[in-house]
Amino acid sequence: MWKRRAFGWLIICIIGFALLLIRLMQIQLIETEAFSKHNINLLEESVQQRTQELVIDNGRGNFLDRNGVMLTHKKVSVLVLFPFLKKIDWNANKVSEISGIPVKTLKNAVERAKKPFAYGNPKPLELTSSQMERINQLNIPGVFAIEKKFERSEVPAEQLIGLTGENPKEVKRRYPNKELSEKTLLGVSGLEESFDEFLLPDGKSKLVYHVDGSGGPLFGINVKYVDPANPFYPVNIRTTIDKSIQQRAEDLVDQSQIKKGGLVLLDIKNSSILAMVSRPSINKKDPYSGAGITNRMLKQQIIGSVFKTVVAAAAIDHNLDSPMRQFDCSKKINGKPEVQYNYGMLDFTNSFARSCNQTFGELAKELQKDDPLSLEEYAGKLGLTGGVGWQGDVYHTSNFKQLPDEDSGRVFVSDEARKDANMAAMSGIGQNEVRVTPLAVANMMATIARGGKKEMVRAVSKIEYKNRTTMVDFPVQSLGADSISPYTSMRLQKLLREVVLNPNGTGRWFQNLPYEVAGKSGTAETGKYIDGKELHNKWFAGYFPYKNPKYALVAVNLDVLDTEGGVNLLFADMVKMLYEKDKEKSSE
Incomplete structure (x- = not known):
């Protein structure tokens, strides 16, 4: 009997030993870099x-x-201390004398430390280059003055x-x-x-x-x-971002109390993003959740009357813009009497300046009757219906996109809508199925300011090696060959300027700015309601200075009541800020 028991215990021990050996092999040899679930x-x-x-x-x-x-990130010159200092005799007095930190405070910080730390973290004490040099000359083990990268x-x-x-x-x-x-x-x-x-x-x-x-x-x-x-x-x-302009733009957007929306500022000369602000902001406590992570400047939005710029371009090319022609702006787009915006009879130029819906609904129907694809064709010529972000071949990556999250714009989503005259009329004023990104709208204004030269928008100009030599260049690139003509661009420039100069124009608020502005306003119905009141998207898109264009700017406030949330003040403040910055730069 005892032999069987002994044999049984031996088997159990062997099995246990084998299991331990297998576990040890798993830990030491098999799953060393990915242990457990x-x-x-x-x-x-x-x-x-x-x-x-x-x-x-x-x-x-x-x-x-x-x-x-x-x-x-930012690089900060900091004092680094190691915990083992508490176990050795070190010259805390000298470090205190150079850094300005009291001796007792230094020693207490070391006593509490369980790992190396930058003194003052999360807001570390910043040392001067002279302080760094003098501290490092002390050659105290565990005491260093270094440049550290902080987020x-x-x-x-x-x-x-x-x-x-x-x-x-x-x-x-x-x-x-x-x-x-x-x-x-x-x-x-x-x-x-x-x-x-x-x-x-x-x-x-x-x-x-x-x-x-x-x-x-x-x-x-x-x-x-x-x-x-x-x-x-x-x-x-x-990147092409100007940090000082970006930070000022963010301040101005927040001062305007824009909860959903933002702005896009482009450098017209090289079609680059100087500033881009999207609200709501990212939630710092839980950044991957909520609406803040979405860049609304790259997402489709209902554009409203800014789209009349596209209809105007098509009307000019199809000779529908005769100065002798009058449009009945006492009527709504559906033919019913216009009570709130009764402008009487207006010509083409004044219709654009005052943003008469009846005029551009009528023109859109005429264009649709001649060619159902006409509105989409001209939206494409102005860069509204495709992505406008920089793309091309980079190293081993073909068709690399700087802004892969960018939406493509659209005018229609179905052939039925394309062929329907009433749908065309609604699309002509930027309603119905029309959706465009604020970035594309800014690029449309830059295209018009450049005389019809359509270019991709860059967010990054190049990738540099650590030593600042160039690894990859992202040159200015054409955004397709099909664009509006220089003549059409010139006509649109005058129309956009008239929006501001006209005493009754929707951009008359910008007449006295230090830079001459040309642009187009827009107020789009969203089909969303709060407490029975419809919400709107409010836009102003333009460029400046008018005679020597440098900047294209779009400001947009999304899902606000018709009586609230205007963007005129934000646009004007941006123009003033850029004028002052340019003035400072020229005086340097």
Whole structure:
């Protein structure tokens, strides 16, 4: 009997030992980089248990504004202290004397520390170059003055730049042939996502100190600087954004209390985004949820009377704009009497300046009768029905898009609507099925200001290596060959200017601005209601200075009551701000 029991215990022990051996193999050999359902990297975790480190730079590429200023991060000269200082005698008095931090405060900070830290974090004390040099000359182990990369608490153009996050499964899906840590930051929206492959880190720059189980020094008190030592990475994404203009634009949008909407400002000369503001803002506590992550300047919106610019272009080319012709603007588009906006009989120019619906509904029907595709053709010529963001071949990527989240605009969604005269009339005033992005509207104004030269819109001008040499250029590119003629552009320029100059024009509020403005207003019915009252989209789109165009600007306030939420003041404030900035620049 005892032999059978002994044999049984032996079998149990062998099985237990085998299970332990299998588990050990799983941990040590098989699942070292993706252990358990949580995909824990055991190699990295074991190293972290034996080290204390301070990351100086996470190695991901940087976004710069057009002048080379960092947008998402900033580099700050800081004082770094290591916890092992509490176990050695160090010259805190001298560090205090140079930095201006009281000795007691310094020592208390070290006593509380469990890992290396930048003094004053999350708002670190910024050192001067002289202070940095003097502190480092002390050669105190565990005391360093370094330049560290910090994420900005407020990121300019946050929806355009986009967000990053950790996702081990997505790392493997996107980059199956790259050896990347599962904790690698990936772009999940905006430019962070579209340029993600260029921004991937080659490695982190960090200060590392090896410790034993109790946190004591393992190899003395030497701190090691670890750096990928690649002179070309991380790269810099040189955007076309002007940081100072962007920040001022955001302030003005918020002062206008725009809860849903924003603005787009383009540099007409090179068709580049100088500023882009989208509201609501991203929720800092839960950035991936809610409406804030959506860049509304790249999404289809109901455009309203701004679309009359397209009808005007088509009417000019089809000789429907005779100055002798009169339109009955005492009637609504359906022929019923117009009570609120009864303008009487108006010619083509005054109809545009005063935004008479009857005129452009009638013209749209005439154009539709001649050619059902006419409105779509001219919307395309002005860049409203296709994406306008920069795209082309970049390295091994064909048809690379800077703004992949951009919607394409549209005029109709069905042949039935295309062939229906009443639908055409409603489309002629930017209602019905017409949807356009604010970015495309801004580019339409830039196209008209350039005399019909239609170009792709850039958000990024180039990718630079770490040493600031160019890796990839994004040159100014034509947006298709089919555009309006110089003559049609000239006529539209005069019409857009008349909107402002006309005493009864919808843009007369801009007559006394320091820059001469040309543009078009729009108030679109949305079909949405609150407390029985319909909500509207309010627009003003234009360019300036009129005689020497530099800027194209669109301001839009979405889903507001007809009696509230105008954008005229915002547009005017932007013009004044840009005038003052240009004035300062010219005086330098």
